[in-house]
Amino acid sequence: xxxxxxxxxxxxxxxxxxxxxxxxxxxxxxxxxxxxxxxxxxxxxxxxxxxxxxxxxxxxxxxxxxxxxxxxxxxxxxxxxxxxxxxxxxxxxxxxxxxxxxxxxxxxxxxxxxxxxxxxxxxxxxxxxxxxxxxxxxxxxxxxxxxxxxxxxxxxxxxxxxxxxxxxxxxxxxxxxxxxxxxxxxxxxxxxxxxxxxx
Amino acid sequence: xxxxxxxxxxxxxxxxxxxxxxxxxxxxxxxxxxxxxxxxxxxxxxxxxxxxxxxxxxxxxxxxxxxxxxxxxxxxxxxxxxxxxxxxxxxxxxxxxxxxxxxxxxxxxxxxxxxxxxxxxxxxxxxxxxxxxxxxxxxxxxxxxxxxxxxxxxxxxxxxxxxxxxxxxxxxxxxxxxxxxxxxxxxxxxxxxxxxxxx
Numbered sequence: 001x002x003x004x005x006x007x008x009x010x011x012x013x014x015x016x017x018x019x020x021x022x023x024x025x026x027x028x029x030x031x032x033x034x035x036x037x038x039x040x041x042x043x044x045x046x047x048x049x050x051x052x053x054x055x056x057x058x059x060x061x062x063x064x065x066x067x068x069x070x071x072x073x074x075x076x077x078x079x080x081x082x083x084x085x086x087x088x089x090x091x092x093x094x095x096x097x098x099x100x101x102x103x104x105x106x107x108x109x110x111x112x113x114x115x116x117x118x119x120x121x122x123x124x125x126x127x128x129x130x131x132x133x134x135x136x137x138x139x140x141x142x143x144x145x146x147x148x149x150x151x152x153x154x155x156x157x158x159x160x161x162x163x164x165x166x167x168x169x170x171x172x173x174x175x176x177x178x179x180x181x182x183x184x185x186x187x188x189x190x191x192x193x194x195x196x197x198x199x
Numbered sequence: 200x201x202x203x204x205x206x207x208x209x210x211x212x213x214x215x216x217x218x219x220x221x222x223x224x225x226x227x228x229x230x231x232x233x234x235x236x237x238x239x240x241x242x243x244x245x246x247x248x249x250x251x252x253x254x255x256x257x258x259x260x261x262x263x264x265x266x267x268x269x270x271x272x273x274x275x276x277x278x279x280x281x282x283x284x285x286x287x288x289x290x291x292x293x294x295x296x297x298x299x300x301x302x303x304x305x306x307x308x309x310x311x312x313x314x315x316x317x318x319x320x321x322x323x324x325x326x327x328x329x330x331x332x333x334x335x336x337x338x339x340x341x342x343x344x345x346x347x348x349x350x351x352x353x354x355x356x357x358x359x360x361x362x363x364x365x366x367x368x369x370x371x372x373x374x375x376x377x378x379x380x381x382x383x384x385x386x387x388x389x390x391x392x393x394x395x396x397x398x
Contacts, residue, residue: 049258059248059370061368061369061370062370062371064368065368065370065381065383068381069383069387072390169260169263169264170260171258171260171261171264172261182264182267184264184268187386188268191271
């Protein structure tokens, strides 16, 4: 078990992952905990449960509630929220780009910027040009990052993350793991950080 | 909108409703809020979503997680937890008896006792004798309560609660409403109480 490390499992199409990503770094720093970013894809995990769409679209009452809940929570934390025209978005390219970015110091900032593009600015994060702009806004080389994102090792790493998530019993996003201990949802983020801090 | 009143929508088969019922009265009293108990049945609501069993049984990873999460939360709040032999239990008779009990002062105590029978003592709460014992332990007339629970007006009241829950967009338990504002889950209980307290 890794002491004082929380693995942060996120999916760029996930509303509550947006909330978690926006708040994680400050809360982790306060507790002397390091967050390890693990992008993965919910699509294959949902498909294994028989879902070919977001459960928030399949189960309408739950979806209506989720958007109202997000509105309340974003209000509380001072985060902008604009309901995306497309939900859920295809997040594959963004997740691959994140794996490249997370190999460098600006990774967490990129993750937050992609989430903001999706849920605050209603940009299409499956669009290469949109991602290129996000990367350039962070002062990085968009063409180099996107070329690396299209490489086989990065594609393989995203598949491996998704397989690892499945093996760990992860069924939704965001999730947090501390060793074998699993915490699901933005609602459990502080519990996960506190769990890691106690080790 | 009713000021300083929270409607507490619960289902005796629901694990997180057990947690909520155990903690609600003290937390509401601290905030000068009155909890109005609204037993309902999740069965018809789940059936409308295509589920004929608890989603915690249908989606195994989610179910495994839920029991671990309950273990952690019950530990935190000092509540006993014993995983029931039967899950979910048939809660129809218990919900009808609760409607009778909630017409009197001992209603909330009965609700807590039924949840404890299910989730702390692993008793079969669909068994009339088990419910009779719970009622007697509270110093009440078990035969009179169970006779009233079998009456048409009480059966109708439970159906009306379930219909009302559906109309309000409730899709799981526990839920809390303050006027038209919906809060889902034990995780939102304090938010609901605070919302009512601000009115």
